[in-house]
Amino acid sequence: MRKLSEVLRDWEAVIGLEVHTELTTLETKMFCGCRISHDDEPNANVCPVCLGLPGALPVPNERAIESIVMAGLATNCEVMRRSMFYRKHYFYPDMAKNFQTTQGPVAFVMHGHLDLEVPADRADERPTWASVAADGATPIERAADGSYVAPIRILRIHMEEDAAKMVHVGGAEGRIGGATESLIDYNRCGTPLIELVTEPDLRTPEEARLFMEKLRETFLALGISDCSLEHGSMRCDGNVSLRRRGESSLGTKSELKNLNSFKSLHDALAYEICRQAEVLEAGGVVLQETRHWEPSRRRTVVMRVKETADDYRFFPDPDLAPFDLTDEFVERCRARMPELPDAKRERFASQWGLTRRDAGRLAGDPDLARLFEGAAAQLRPQEVPTLANVLINLAPSFGALTMLQLVSITELLFRDALTFAQAREVLGIVNGTDQMPIVVAGDRGLLQSTDTDALGAIVDEVLARCTDQARQYRDGNRKVLGFLVGQCMRASEGAGNPKLFNQLLVERLG
Template sequence: MKELSEVLKDWEAVIGLEIHTELTTLDTKMFCGCKLSHDDEPNANVCPVCLGLPGALPVPNKRAIEFIVKAGLATNCQIQKHSMFYRKHYFYPDMAKNFQTTQGPIAFCMHGHLDLEVTGRGAAERPECAFGEDEAKSLASASANAVGLSTSMNEQMPESAIHMAGYSADELSLPQRHEDGSYSVPIRILRIHMEEDAAKMNHLGGEEGRITAAAESLVDYNRCGTPLIELVTEPDLRTPEEARLFMEKLRRIFLTLGISDCSMEHGSMRCDGNVSLRRRGDTRLGTKTELKNLNSFKALHDGLAYEICRQAEVLEEGGIIYQETRHWEPSRKRTVVMRVKETADDYRLFPDPDLAPFDLSDEFIEHCASELPELPDAKRDRFEGDFGIKRADAELIAGDPATAAFFEQAAEGLAGKAAQVVANLIVNEMAGYLKAAGTSLEDSGIAPAQVASLAKLLAEDAISSNQAYEVFEAMAQSGDDPEKIVDERGMRQVSDAGALQPIVDQVLANCPDQAQQYRDGNQKVIGFLVGQCMKASRGSGNPKLFNELLRASLS
């Protein structure tokens, strides 16, 4: 198959996402009082409501509805005051009552958006030909054509088709390319609806956890009935990188809201990707396929990239793309057919007779809005403005509530270079240590004051950046102050030019060939000479000062 970059020059990918997020920070399930926990013995937390036994009546979880309203407000959605639950019927062991309680045409949250900033290699995925009038026409046509929507739910919602047709090219925000090659693009959200999660199926002996060829399948109904919100995008995404960035941004928002742990590894945040292709400049939508098993950001990107290239190969060979659900196999880096896509008629949707319609009051919505914390984008901008740190670092730090709070304490009263040193330690040394130790920031025992002390040593050139991780690791393991560790290990750098100049003179005398190469214009050789000076000083010399003294002596 062709590479993705080659395919996207001739073909336009139309991508939409369905992102499912369990509300794991709640105590009980969506429609009953069962404990919300997936770590207990299998089938320990079930009741007649979970299992759909005759006569059992569901009672909605008010706190879960507060959470979905907060999610909608944080993603610029319109909160619908009137909505209701439906029954979505299907026959599979993961739902004992043979239907899932979900929302119908009108969800709690409708018609929102998130803005993406795409930089670096990710920005290069979107070719230059995707910035112009053709993009406006294709985006407008995608919005006006309900066939191209990204979710199976949309196939049951005539209201959404009417909504989509209400957009014109002039009303749509297009991607804006910046001078540095990056670009920003708005991604519209069709809806966020509430539903209940299904039971967990464990297929033993099958291929990559699938039921195919499994020796036996086990069902754990502890997860059945877990409050689950599903966010559906409009088909506005055009590259796998945009899809990955959108989901990463949504995860940061939900973590900040405190509504979920958003663990893709444990399945509390999951994503299905829908993709179709059409020739660039064409306004007609192609036939889409839906990708399952995208359980990591890498799987989301790689699965979509493969499917785009696969569809292009089929179409260029004169073949036909069928509307179907496909499974991403990460070990083989390919998608395989799971089933032909169901239609809305297959689900036999109708309003749930056991649940009354919802009428959210203005007071309820205002209460939810009053509890919203500072969101990641606003926090990023504040960190960048108040502390003067790099935007990329500010975004990484602001995306995790615990890390953001830690940074604010460690960088209190600092700005400019000193604050950037703190940010560097958190993004690099601390992140590396926590990953290697297999622990979290909350459980590590590392204090903001320790990081501030280490940052001070670096800012004063008392130690080198290469020594920072060693000091950080010792500090985290012992709990000692970095000053004490540096002094006990004799790591404090010498920054006295008078003391270092003799070392420089001796190194230049011992390396006449390299010295001449520098005088002849080979600037890179200075790195070798600095290394020789560090070796001669047994690592105690300030490498920056060595660099300055060497250049002065060689000029």
């Protein structure tokens, strides 16, 4: 198979995503008062409604509808005031009623978009000739650094209920093929699920990955889900087809499943694009089929071929009154929305002078952003970029640092009392305790002296010893300075500040 970059020179990949997100932060299921399950024993959270017992009736969870409206507002969707729940029928026991309650042609929110900022180092998959966005109107202009912005339209986000979990017994690796029986746990059945469907506006696997990352950051900020790809509370299917450069009609698409990490999403799409190109270039046809990504073998395999469209016998659910959302309801949802990652990033960048990249990393994770803002409030403004550095580069290795510990370590680093390596050592000690870094560093003699007079004496002693190196420096070999700083550090038994040594050496040698 050819490489992706070569394939995308000749072919345009047309990619759409369907993203299912469980509203795991709610207390109860979509249509009944059962607690949403996390790691419960099988069938611990079930009732007549979610088990589909005869006579039971659904009643929608208002918070779930608030959540989907917030998701829609955050993705620039239009709130559709009038919509209904529909029944989607298929006989499979993961749905207790043998139909899924979902939405029909009109979803709660529709017709949105996210502007995808593709940074330079993730921009090269997009061929340069693809200079117009999928809406046919928006030019894709590359910034001087090679980055670009692609608007990705969102067709709809609709509300539905999740299915039960099935464990297949007797087959290989828990797969359904070869299994002799299956066990059904209805704990997950009825969990509120929102399904976002994009327009086929994505053009590269990297854009798909970025879109998913951005969507995850957005939903995390809204607090509507824990958005775990690994545990399946956020699940993504990808549709991809190819067409020759410059063509406007769509090719036959395949649907990819089991994309349970950002890497799988990217790699599966990349594989599938190359596979389809090979098929088409050999004069073959791409079949409309569902394919399963096998991460260990790095390939997609056919799950099933779709010969005809499934007939789900959709009709409006007579048990559920229609919705006609009021202005008041929508405004209440809007008022509950937190600052979204994009806005937060711009604010962090301008307020604290962070790079957009650093600001984006802090803003994209609500817990991190909260920690950052809390700690920043206790620091002087000029110290905040150091805090950002700590949070991005140091703190992730330690799971249990308190805000006060972060403030303390930031202050020490800012005034050069610790090296980065020493800071790491200190954090390793205080992590998970209530000890303060400044105390631990002091006790262990790690605090670097910033007393210029004391350090000056050491510098003078070193220069007196290392006359050769001093001469070499004066002759223009600036690299030797590192050796001299090292000698100073050794002489001070690590207690001196290397930056200050550096500064004093340059002064004396200058």
